[in-house]
Amino acid sequence: MTVNTDGLSAQRIAQAVTDRKLSALDATEAALARIAAHDSVLNSFTDITADRARATTKAIDAKIAAGQKVGPLAGVPFAVKNLFDVKGLATRAGSKINRDLALSSRDATLIERMEAAGAVLVGALNMGEYAYDFTGENVHDGPSRNPHDPTRMSGGSSGGSGSAVGGALVPIALGSDTNGSIRVPSSFCGVFGLKPTYGRLSRARSFPFVASLDHLGPFARNVSDLALAYDAMQGPDADDAACTTRPVEPVTSMLAEGIDGLRVAVAGGYFQRNVFPEAVEAVSRVAKALDATTKVEIPEAARARAAAYVITTTEGASLHLDRLRKRPNDFDPAVRDRLIAGAMVPAPLVDRAQKFRRWYRAKVLELFKSVDVIIAPATPCVAPKLGQVNFVLDGVELPVRANIGIHTQPISFIGLPVVAVPVPLEPMPIGVQIIAAPWREDIALRVAHALEQMGVAAAPPPRGLSRGL
Amino acid sequence: MTVENPLDDYIDAVTKALALPVEEAWRPAVRANLEVSLRLARLVDEFPLPDETEPASVYTT
Secondary structure, eight states: OOOOOOOHHHHHHHHHHHHHHSSSHHEEEEEEHHHHHHHHHHOEEEOHHHHHHHHHHHHHHHHHHOOOOOOOTTTTTTEEEETTTTTSSOOOOTGGGGGGSOOOSSSSSHHHHHTTTOOOOEEEESSSSGGGSOOOOOOOOOEEEEETEEEOOOOOSSSSHHHHHHHHHHSSSEEEESTTTHHHHHHHHEEEEOOTTTTTSOOOOOOOOOOTTEEEEEESHHHHHOOOOOOOOOOOTSSSTTOSSSSSOOGGGGGOOTTTTEEEEEEGGGSSSSOOOOHHHHHHHHHHTTOEEEEETTTTTTHHHHHHHHHHHHHHHHHHHHHHHHHHGGOOOHHHHHHHHHSSSOOOHHHHHHHHHHHHHHHHHHHHHSEEEEEEEEESSSOBBTTOEEEEEETTTEEEHHTTTTTHHHHHHTTTEEEEEOOOOOOSEEEEEEESTTTTTHHHHHHHHHHHHOOOOOOOTTTTSOOOO | OOOHHHHHHHHHHHHHTOOOOOOOGGGGHHHHHHHHHHHHHHHHHSSOOOTTTEHHHHHHO
């Protein structure tokens, strides 16, 4: 191997592979070696698809040898939350029960698109059971761990995705976000995460949670890689009823356009309450860098969070009703008890939550007439300790699990695109949400890129691992 | 001594109607979760909305 890929961006790996300075096989072997060396600490992977990955790389290297064109992610190793269908694996979705499912006969659409762009799938990643989780803990597979301090949570439910990218095992991972499950692990693990507009990326052949709130998206260690993955995955898909028919809107070439003329405001009220000092500091640094001096009040955000909670617990209960009847003892008891309770919420209250959602969405969209970007905390705190049950916020002792997502839920509730940017505070990083109007991922990514250029946002080296990058 | 909770009768009725198994050991956690869900649902319920309001189950505009 002529190039050391440890910590190398996806963009640089692809460039080196395309320029024949590095083979796709060597890039993949290096990722497999990093996983072998560090995943005993991180526990981010549940499946390693080494044979498949090597076969994929051979096809890429043969193409390059033959002088054929390869995609913008040529030879880039990536991994997916284990709720994505991977051909030949049972889609466990963090559960014990799903291990009995038939093996998938076809990859999820987003895996197919990543591989069509030249990326190489190296495995599937740990997650909270059935995605009903903000901690990254899992009773069946053990917790995925924080790459900056393995005694702390990775965040969830895409915990393995945050951990694997934060630990620099792979440059890109895919995850899902129903109420914050991309943005929370991005915040805790100190990486960039994109939750696109609801309907932007196909969810075909991924295991669902809450149909009206489920999104898929990428994690990366820099904004260029995030945009490359996002661009590779865009496009209509008849296999996902909610997937947009809008044309592909590539953003990679727009990142350097800068942020001149963009109107940036800080979310006030609800988003400034219930936060620890580190979240205040992170938002303050981002606001200062963006010269955001105005505040906007997102109306009824607490009620929006409540409605998202109600829709989640009831749609989740509906999804799992038969499994709750037949195999209740095979669930994580905490997940099971939440889902059973969800089945008991009267239907009119759920309908009212969906109707409130329409009202709330219209009100928030009005805000985007006067601002282009809203910034808000991604999590109220840095990663708590694994197993931590309560924290004290504003003098009140609150359950950790239920309160980690209080700032993400009112945003995904109406499908707004968000880039979670990592602010590298010491000793632990924390994320800030860069929120844009529907279908304006380009704006959120441009702002994230500008923050990265200014040094305000960055994925710190994984100081919880014996060897850094 | 067992203290009756007003939600217990409701939990019994719904578990029967939906054929959901709820073992006694799970009941406190199920009840606690249901209390949270109902409290948050009430917060939404209290908010007045016009009769014409459409639900937003899925939107892709």
